[in-house]
Amino acid sequence: YCIMCVCVLYYVGVCVLYDVCVYSMMCVCVSVCECYSWPAVARGCDALIISPRADHPLSYLPPLLTNLLLSPPSPSTHSGPIAVILCPGWEKAQTVAEILDELQASHTFHPITVLLGVAKDEAKTVKIPKNCLLLVTTPFSLLRLISCHCFLFLRLSHLILDQADLLYTLAPEQMSSILQHFQKVSSGGGQVLAVSRHWSDHMEGLLTNHMSAPCVVITLPEEAALYAGVHQRTLLALETNRASMLLEGLDLSPEHGQKTLIITNTVEEVEQVFKVVKTTSALCLKAHQASTDLFEASIEQWRKDVGPGTQVILVTTDVCVRALGVRDATCVVHYGFPTSRRLFGRRLFSMAANFRNLLEQETPAPQSLLIISERNARHVPGVLRYLERTPALLPPELLSFAQGVLLAHEQSRAGRPLCIALKSFGLCSRGSSCPDRHQFDPQQDRSLLPSRITLCPKVLPLCVKTASVFCGRILSQSDDGFEKLSVAMATYYSEESADAKELVVGGLYGLKQDQCYHRVRVLCEPQQRGGPFLGVPVCLVDEGREQEVRFHQLRQLPAHLQLLPEQAVEMVVCGVRPTDSEPSWNPEVTRVISQQVRGHQHQARVVFSLGNTVFLDPMVKVRWIPGVKTCINDHDVRRLILDTGKGTSNPEHLALLKDLCQGGGAPPPVQVVPGPDGIGCVRLHPQVRWYETADRVVVTLKLTDPEQQTCDFYPDRVVYSGSVGGRWFRADLALSGTVAPDACSWTLRGRQPVLLLLKEPATRWNQLLTHKNPLVSYDLEHWEEEEEEKEDATHRGMEIPPSKACIPGDTGYIPEDTGLYT
The missing domain is CATH 3.40.50.300 (P-loop containing nucleotide triphosphate hydrolases)
Incomplete structure (x- = not known):
């Protein structure tokens, strides 16, 4: 020890x-x-x-x-x-x-x-x-x-x-x-x-x-900084404009003595920043791993007392900060973006000597200045979650920027199933930590049961997942698919019974249990390999329950039995949720409901459906009295849950689900419009880049080789639609200025749609749309070209058009890299 x-x-x-x-x-x-x-x-x-x-x-x-x-x-x-x-x-x-x-x-x-x-x-x-x-x-x-x-x-x-x-x-x-x-x-x-x-x-x-x-x-240094009341500031800048934003963020005439630490990611950045800051009135020092001979001189100068009105600045890297052992900085500038929470905390710990102690008298709070550019987009959501826990004022551009990244991250979950908490209660308390999908997908969530569901069907729960979510079958008097399936499987296996030869994840097999045959799907690879008694996790697709079986119990399933539709559906009881803000049901409640519900027929009313899931309100067990043409209600499942005392009413449940499907519950917003064949279908909003000249606006839609395109121009509005890979995109752009519709046009440039809008009158636009949209941003590549033209024109003594004097405020750049701040 x-x-x-x-x-x-x-x-x-x-x-x-x-x-x-x-x-x-x-x-x-x-x-x-x-x-x-x-x-x-x-x-x-x-x-x-x-x-x-x-x-x-x-x-x-x-x-x-x-x-x-x-x-x-x-x-x-x-x-x-x-x-x-x-x-x-x-x-x-x-x-x-x-x-x-x-x-x-x-x-x-x-x-x-x-x-x-x-x-x-x-x-x-x-x-x-x-x-x-x-x-x-x-x-x-x-x-x-x-x-x-x-x-x-x-x-x-x-x-x-x-x-x-x-x-x-x-x-x-x-x-x-x-x-x-x-x-x-x-x-x-x-x-x-x-x-x-x-x-x-x-x-x-x-x-x-x-x-x-x-x-x-x-x-945790980053948590200690919150305890110490470190004042957090953020600056948004283009990657090519960080140096000038740095000078704007520095306090070069402080009232009290200041020690500012500027931390970069590379040695080259140290030299660049040092040259820029050296032109100011502050005392500037530098230290990096490529010139260790400067260490002693820099740290000796840094450790000297600082008088009122003096600003000492040290430019260095993360490696050197640890070697120098700096703990008395009054301000840390993150010129190079910290790529993790741990690295961010280490930098903040450079001000530990000036951290506030709540149990002692107040001292001036140290400051942290974070410079964010478009290259740091994938870290913005994590940074925002941290900054929201501070009293710092968050710029609207940062919030819009983060929303765009979250949209892209949510789209990366497109292949995941819809969140079970979202279906059970209308909302998910886990937020971004939940791995499942939280937005409506017309392909996955389209109801699969329109022809098999009546308004008030009889349902048979066979598997109880939670107190309000079951799996089972919908019983139909006219067409009992499960009975036909059972007969077909019994007939087939009475003549042939071939053992499964190989194990394929997602494959369908036959299984005999309790003198009955079932169709099962292999869920994942077994944890161990070898032997006929290998445990295989499977799902009984016609009942909905999961269990582990032995490999030797699986049988080959013929193609004509694999093609028959799955009989199990997921059932959700509407309008109820756990008490006391619990994110999930207490097992005691699930056990009580399971004893009352599993294996018993219920009469239900279907109020909504998503994919293979039906939402029921009410769900009642009906019992016929022998010899009398009447029936009584044994119990209402929703009432059973409330009577346990650990469930409460959730009147917004169904409204939240419908809002989700209409695009209001989770980003990105979708819009149902008539497709080319007249059938209503969902449009995804494409990413849009734009820039302007003195008399026109150029809008580029980030779609590659779109088909079935249409584009309509109006004085204050442009509507574009087209399909890519079977997915429909639609952009309804409410313009911040007016254009001449007859003079506007569109074409394909570089395999992407480009809209040319003629201004009327020819004035500068501060933004493309009347309201900010995270999927619409300024064309940064064209902005670099404008900067070069501006410099050339300045050298020639030419006047710069007003439209190129400043970058528009409509930001929302979404890069392809959508990783999160970890």
Whole structure:
């Protein structure tokens, strides 16, 4: 063990004496964050911990359990837990409970997990054992417990906030009430422990109002910069214009002494920036790996005290920043774009000596200046997510730029299935981290069941995925496709039964189970190879359920049985979602619904359909009374979910789905218009590049070899349509100026459509459209040509036309590289 580990083992190792198996976890070296935080937590001090591992319960449980063992509760007439672990949802609460069980904490602390719904009197019926010292729950459930059993929490002395940033995001009002109650019960003498991967503004109030002399441990420099209040600024510039934008962003006449660090990506950039900055009044230094002889002189000059009104600038690279060990910069300029969060954090840590401490007096906040060009487009969404957590003012151009990149990233998911959360609840809480598709695709999402569905069909759920999503069959009296399929398969395999020879992912095979034959599709490659007893994950395509079978059970499936349509459909119960902002259903709810629904016929009404999915409202189990020509409703599935107390009404569900299909739910917007054959079809909006001269506007549509093109010109509007590779594109451009329709024309240039618009009158346009569109941007390549013409004309003493005096404000360039900031 390292010295730090031995120091921590002194506190944690005591747990072994009390039958808590913490020693087994100490067989690996603890992280730097744990080396600093565990001693404080084990002593019972208030602490705020922000680190990459903070979302794992093992980052705080060992020292917490040590403290609980070494400081047992004093004898009193009250019972109830002395520690409460608050989790953001049922999944995290279940994870904490499992780890406590692995640590054998039940022998001493008798922990229990309480997850309450909104059912009437549910909180009153909860029984907490008298010997329970540790409670795992959520903010919503804890408040319901306190409202009914407030006397059970009179000896509460430890409050642990697991993933504190999410707790404040999901339940800010509940967190405020819980902290106020804890402060009254503990009389300010309890321990508050908050762990998180990210800093949030709510934590500032937590530190100043609810913690006493806390230990703050932050191992992520970019999160430390948020804690320290580093002022973030952004500048948008063309790649060829970064140097001039740099000079505009520098404060060359500061009121106080300033030390500015300009960080580039290459040695060549260091030399270029140094030449530009050297022309200013500031003291400029440089240091890079190609001239190590400058290191000593540069760092000696940098370490000197800076007087009022003085600006010292050091131009260097990321490699040299670490070698120089700079920690006292007052401003960091990211001339070379940081390609990762870790690199961005390292640069910000160069100002660590000037970071603000919330627990001490205010100091001037250091600054970070980020220069963004069109080459950095793939990192913009990640940068934007970080900047949104700061009070920085975000320029509209940056927001438009990021929206265009997100559009392109969403289009890259075109082959993925539609997000199940989107179908189940109308929205997805995972955002950009969700790998599935979040926009409507007319090819994949076109309803496949128009001829097999009546308005009120009978449905038979055979597989329960979640509490509101099932797989099964739609029963039809006139045409029972499943019975015909079963007969055909039984007839075929009674005569022939050839074993599967090879395994193909996505291939259809036959399978015999319980004297019945099924068609199955292989989902993925087995994790292990070899032998007839190899486990193969498959999906029963006529029932919808997934399972693992043995390779020797698979049979060859003839072509005429493969061509028959799949009988299973996906069913979604509309208008219901989990309570307490949970992203998914609690397994208890799914288990209750499965017992009532699976294998039973239901009468349903189809209100919507997407692909192979039908949306039902209502879905009712109908039971006929023998001997009487009447029936009764056993249950309504939606009502069953609500009665569990862990489901709530979701009236916007269907409206959100319809909005998605109409293009408002997720980008890019689509528009249904008549196609060449008169049938309504969807148009995708093409990417558009434009530039202007004194009397005309040239618009290029980024489509290669389009077919069936049409283009109509109006005084203030241009409408173009065409198809590429079977996909239709349509651009309805509402122009910011007026044109002469009769004098306008269009042609193919370089295999792409080019529109020539004659201005009327001939005035400069600040933008092409009346409203910004992320798919429309200025032609940057032509702008470079204009810059050269401008320089030549200046040397010749010619007057520059007003249209070439500045770049238009309608930006939204979308490059082909759409990777995300990681």
